[in-house]
Amino acid sequence: MMEAVLERQHAKSHVSEPRIDARERVMGLAKYTADWHVKDMLYARIFTSTVPHGIVKNIDSSEAAKTPGFVDMVSCLEDSTLWEAGEREHVRRVFADHVRFVGDCIGAVTATTRIAAKKAASLVSVQYEELPASFNIDSTLGNSNLKIWDNGNTIGPLKFEYGDAEEEFRNSQVVMERHYSTSRLHNVPLEPAISLAWWDGDNLTVVAATQSVHGCRNGIAKDLGLLPEKVRVIGYYKGGGFGNKINSMNYDLIAAICSRRTGKPVMVEYSREDEFINVHGRWSTDQDLRIAADRDGRINAVEVKANCDIGAYTRHMKRGHFIEGPEHYYSTEAWNAEIYGVYTNTPATGHMRAPPGPQSAFSVESLVDEMAYELGMDPVEMRFKNYIRHPNSGKFTSNGFEECITRGAEEFGWKQRWKRPEKQNTRRGLVTGVGVAIGSWHSGLGHGEAIVSIDSTGVLEVNTGVVDIGTGAKTTMALIASGEAGIPFSDTRVIWGDTETSPFSVGESGSRTTGFTGTAVREAARQIRSDLLSIGEKVHGISSSKLEIKEGNLIHSGNGNVISSVRELMHASGNGRITKSVTTEPALKEGEERFVFAAHFAEVAVDLETGEVKLTDYLAYHDSGEIVNRLTAESQVQGGIVMGIGMALTEKLLISKTDGSIENPSLLLYRIPNMAQIPKIKVFFTDTIDPYGPKSLGEIPIIPVTAAIGNAIFNATGVRLRNLPFSREELLRELKGKK
Amino acid sequence: MIIEPFQYFSPQSLDEAFEILSEHHGEAKIIAGGQSLIPLMKMGVEVPCIVDIKKIPGLKAIELSKDGLGNVSSIKVGALVTYNDIEGSNPVKKNLPLLAKTASGIGHPLIRNRGTIGGSLSHCDPAADLCATALALNARICITGPGLKTRSISADEFFKGPLETDLQDDEILTAVEFPVSAMKMGYDVQKLTLGHGDFPVFIVSVSLHNDGKKFTDIAIALGGVGETAVRAGECESLLNGRESITDEDILEVSKMITEKYDPPSSAELSHDYTLDMLAVYTRKALINAVQMVTG
Structure with a gap:
């Protein structure tokens, strides 16, 4: 183990490489699913429920069928395929006969053109028997006639506890109790949902915009009753997903079903509006928190009670884990959480970048901040005093939390910039303030597969099942292989994104690609290097222990002289391609926990007359262990923070009070932050070395953002905002109330 | 699609x-x-x-007219001139800085690269940036009809209602003419939007002159508070001809505006807030304009 650590430390040379496919993407050469044109391809368009809750009684397609170009219609009346991944606790059909929200998919029309499909779909008429419906948490909990699901309208409680919270609340010197709410959000990938499918006999090929080609294949096979090897999923280029293109999606199944019925390749393409309504986003939360602390700043206990609006369906993986994470920020004596998922007749919820992370961090990190001010403490000191050193039992594999907090504060200039809020004397102009928030997130280990080979010309080829949803995974895999094998990055090629040619990968979800698949790539590349050294020994008669491979050359480690290039070596050996196929299954030792950590610092300027908040500075300090590619890692952190800025300041799905439909299903009305609202985001990484290699990174950047901004708003104005997104109107009202 | x-x-x-x-x-x-x-x-x-109409020649020019003394007396902006062209035009920046500032604040760069002054005014959205500023600057709309018959009409008469103008089905708006004054001028434009680059909820466009003795030609144009962009005439007359304009005067005018005009509310911004903001943005615009000639 020690040797491995030292070796990695050596490899940590602050590599910063642009994505290997940057050129294709920028020049429009990258072939996204929408760019595929297959002979005789048809287009399908879904038609959906216009009522929030009901049973489909009749479907009239006579008008739709008159549309020039109409080919076929399929609906819940003749197709009862289940979409297993679409709902964890219950059964969800691809085409719902029991519709549960305005927009629930009832069927699809297939036509010769996109326009004909859209037109025909709009002409399908559906009759329903309507049922009582609920559009928010309170009405679900208060309505005994409501049956969104037969066995109850809630999931939970999820209980998470340790220590004796009641005892701590009784004995602590200061107790605070606050309410928080967060809004329903949407992932808003640039590329809306899309899938293209065709059959060759009983073999199905799907060109999918998925985050995992293998997960997609396995899901489709299961739902359509096929053997996985009968399904091929191709996914070369993606326009983002952030969790809403995870594994198999209903539109993949719809494309396959429509293609089977018509005997032609079928593309299902969602509009931006469809994407907002028919693909899941983040659930909202209603949270009551209590915190107990002593006057010296020691946090003793936290209690969280929450209800979460999870829509009509939820894809979230683990039962009830709708608020999760902050129990790993602090070393408290006790923690007590009781969480319910509450169904409503509104669109589905599910994975979105750290699914429960930012909702949970928002409330806890706002409350800890409030406690710091209550106790007269510097908020950074408060975090430093309480941040988690060790898990409740056992130990962390590595922990760079302290460095994140202290070095982050230093780089930000916290000591010089933070001041205790003073009473506002002015009523006009701008006031500024700074805020801090911290967070942690899991960093699992698991199954990885990779095939790495070197050919007779010395070109290294890395074959993995990653899809590169936008994370730079292809580049990361190539860098790991090139660094480990000693072959220049420029001589490294990647094969990816096709179940037919690439070994299994978990794909890009759960911050796992680098840790899971990357570990297999590293091992396969290590074996390649080891083989090259053996060949070197054979060809040049020098013991392999005295040889090294560096930058594509065989080197004498004694004098550093280049003996030959790898290309010449491969040629001299007479060997053809060397291939290493590797499966890795790393696992934590008993009592070990593996986490990533971050501290974020924000500065805002608030207009006292309008309540408008401008984010003027942002700094993030992260421990994600060894960083494989600094450039893409920084981008990933910045991307997560931008999503967090949206959650804090601009984004909210507006749910209709009368039918639960989404009132702002467009980029005009659902506002993601634009460049003018984003300051330069400075990103730093700790020098932490984790014995298991690079730790996770994709999700944690979004976690502390909303609280860091909210805490800065408080520092600027003395007003605590506890509802997301922060509203300038609420801020102004509070500011006026204070005077 | x-x-x-x-x-x-x-x-x-x-x-x-x-x-x-x-x-x-x-x-x-x-x-x-x-x-x-x-x-x-x-x-x-x-x-x-x-x-x-993008291939029709002669609609993209920015033309200056001069008086007998060689001073610019008016500027004619062709219908196809984009917001970006307006923003970048030196004569516009020098003589009609309010127009340049308004154009530079419309939407995003991609919109400013394509959107045209003629398109904006003939579309006649009540809250459009350029409609308010055209009113504030006493613009005249130049129109050509069949047989190349031309006519011109004040912006005030041109705007008839939401998305409705005096333009007939067989006519084309060819240019917008702005009078230019040699007097010392103050101006500002302020708007409430839901997000950066979004269409205004309402907009306040202010222009005024000062001949060294008193304030004249006070123009306060509002967009988004009625059927079309409007001039707040009574508020203007309160300030016109004054030797000085104090913060209290401006507060009074801002208050008066909220009594006379009603901005819309939305799911995100309540009426209380938008009304409040109408006073705040009007005050900001007036203060900035007045400071330009006094400060």
């Missing part, structure tokens, strides 16, 4: 354009930058026929 089919024409001259317009009387819409028409069509508004 635009699902209804439409005909597309790209005339090379005004004459040809008028021929097409008369052939498709009442069915044709003129397109320039397409920043309003295309989104409407994507939303499902049916337009059977589009006449693209």
